Amino acid sequence: MDMSAPTLQTIQLVKQYQMGSLFVEALKGVDLSIQAGEFVAIMGPSGSGKSTLLHLMGGLDKPTSGEVILAGKPLSQLNDYELARIRRLKVGFVFQFYNLIPTLTAAENIALPLLIDGVPLRRYRERLDELLELVNLSDRAQHKPDQLSGGQQQRVAIARAFVNQPEIVLADEPTGNLDTRSGTAILELLQRSRAELGATIVIVTHDPRAASYAQRVIFLRDGKIAKTLGSEGGEVSLKNIMAEMEALEA
Template identity: 55%
Template sequence: MKYIVECKNVWKVYNPESSAEVKALRGINMKIKKGEFISIMGSSGSGKSTLLHCIGCLDTPTKGKIYIDGVDVSKLNDDELALVRRYKIGFVFQFFNLVPSLTALENVELPMVFAGIPKNERRKRAIQLLEIVGLGKRLYHHPNQLSGGEQQRVAIARALANDPELILADEPTGNLDSKSGAEVMKVFKTLNKKFGKTIVIVTHDPLVAKTTKRIVKIKDGKIIGGE
């Protein structure tokens, strides 16, 4: 399978056939090859986050098909979607979204807990991942004891926990200063180059987009360039 993501005429309509109807996505066609490092750019309200949620199996399209690693996910039920998220996809969010009551190590372990990986193995891998993102000395810190950049790197380590092929990042630098943002982008670059991960970054920041190898532009729910 050459493409990790394939979108075919994807529509997402909120509150269909009512006065509050919003057509967030209007017939998206897009293919992402395995090992690509791409950004989806657009202004706020352009539908870029909705697209990411649909690709990330957090949401299902109203119409059209999305294939993840060759599997049509637009027809899967809640539990099947959860399994795709668990094993195929790693998420990185703008606001880090770490569980505040857990340490950095435990946060990275969490996806492996859901995957039923034994404790020892889990711990070993989580430590490895935190070392890769440069936080080998911050294992037992809670999120509120970490800087924004550090939290985001924990989140990246967590996204890698079950070794997914696809990393989806929603404005990963949107809440960081430029230095931390640059560090985070460096980590993504390494993951793409060294570990061959497919990385999709949603952003409105041209500087971030420039770091990636391909830029897909989206406006009013339609792709207007880079597809």
């Protein structure tokens, strides 16, 4: 793979929804490029299209027009099976409500993408131990989700997202359901994971503190990129992010 090529690229991404007789344009031509190893935050007020953008980037939904290129593959040309494979092998998802399987243990939940891929778990024993270590849950490996706190559950979800060494990890409000302390721990974990595992991370959030962990912050308004902090724009800092958010919501 060409190392200079972006891990993920969106080209003139448009997404329309039909709500009754009305057509709502959630995204109005978004061009975006994310390089390998980057930590990107997407921010914006409610209804700005940030979750829609994340879903399209992860191949959960198809754009009305435009293209998402993930690891060199244009997603619009893939069928349902191929999209599922991409999600399983190239993408890791982290949700606000963790979405763990209550009947499986923490270790089994982490290994779920491998189970789905049909690989024998014994081959990945070391990797699972490594991940449990990373998320600091080695002593909770055999616990079921209902025996874990919210923060611990989200750590399991993060380990699950990294288990297949994906090209990109997409997190939708990963701290939205957590208290400040647990939220901070999760963000630090994401940052550490990126450093240790060399992953690319995109988070959607409307928490400026969470976004401040990113290298680049993209602000959306009315389905378009309104501003970017980081690489070419201003410096990523809590103060700048809050100022931008205030401006967007004004």
